[in-house]
Amino acid sequence: EVQLVESGGGLVQPGRSLRLSCAASGFTFDDYAMHWVRQAPGKGLEWVSGISWNSGSIGYADSVKGRFTISRDNAKNSLYLQMNSLRAEDTALYYCAKGGHNWNDVEWWFDPWGQGTLVTVSS
Amino acid sequence: QSVLTQPPSASGTPGQRVTISCSGSSSNIGSNYVYWYQQLPGTAPKLLIYRNNQRPSGVPDRFSGSKSGTSASLAISGLRSEDEADYYCAAWDDSLSGSWVFGGGTKLTVL
Numbered sequence: 335e336v337q338l339v340e341s342g343g344g345l346v347q348p349g350r351s352l353r354l355s356c357a358a359s360g361f362t363f364d365d366y367a368m369h370w371v372r373q374a375p376g377k378g379l380e381w382v383s384g385i386s387w388n389s390g391s392i393g394y395a396d397s398v399k400g401r402f403t404i405s406r407d408n409a410k411n412s413l414y415l416q417m418n419s420l421r422a423e424d425t426a427l428y429y430c431a432k433g434g435h436n437w438n439d440v441e442w443w444f445d446p447w448g449q450g451t452l453v454t455v456s457s
Numbered sequence: 458q459s460v461l462t463q464p465p466s467a468s469g470t471p472g473q474r475v476t477i478s479c480s481g482s483s484s485n486i487g488s489n490y491v492y493w494y495q496q497l498p499g500t501a502p503k504l505l506i507y508r509n510n511q512r513p514s515g516v517p518d519r520f521s522g523s524k525s526g527t528s529a530s531l532a533i534s535g536l537r538s539e540d541e542a543d544y545y546c547a548a549w550d551d552s553l554s555g556s557w558v559f560g561g562g563t564k565l566t567v568l
Contacts, residue, residue, distance in 0.1 A: 369557070371502075378459060378545065378559060378560070378561045378562040379494070379502065379545050379547075379559040379562070380559065381547075381556060381557035381558065381559065384557070393554065393555065393556060395556055396556075429501055429502070438549065438555055440489045440490060440549040441490060441508065443492045443504055443507045443508075443547075444492070444494070444502075444504065444547075444557075445503075445504035445507075445513070446501075446503070446504075447501040447502050447503070448501065449500075449501050450501060
């Protein structure tokens, strides 16, 4: 069974940093791109970042570019999101999701999704 | 403000057919596939439709997707109480360096 489990969320002050992790199992992790998608409380989905199977290509939403860094460790079947200079508007449930081979594979989709980890940015 | 536009709400009675629209532009829906996700209350999103009109295994054929020009639609026939959920459309957007974009979501209520 394909499974994605996020961790690392919590309460953090504005301007501080946080690192999210996503542990993958049940599929050949290094064959697939991975993504982070977030959902602010009571709001819709927003794609945050994606990374290709070999980390060779990476993309970010404009809202996080320059502040967030996505990475992966294929030996550990893990995906990460380093979030710096956090803002109140970054408060959200962060999901990791499996993608295609590359993060910008337009013929692929997000499936499955993890259960999410909550990040709250507040003083 | 979401790049893809969906009605915030939709409703229907059991057994009815309901349609949810998703409007975009030439840089997203007009030139790329549309995907639909279902989010049941308190759960993570789940893939419902891929590549405009394809259903993953396990998704009932009551769910169908279509696309025309810069718009797409999700239809649910034989509405059931367990279909009450939020539905999101998504697509790749070719603008600038490219990104994935979502609709704002449609909350479906089964009356």
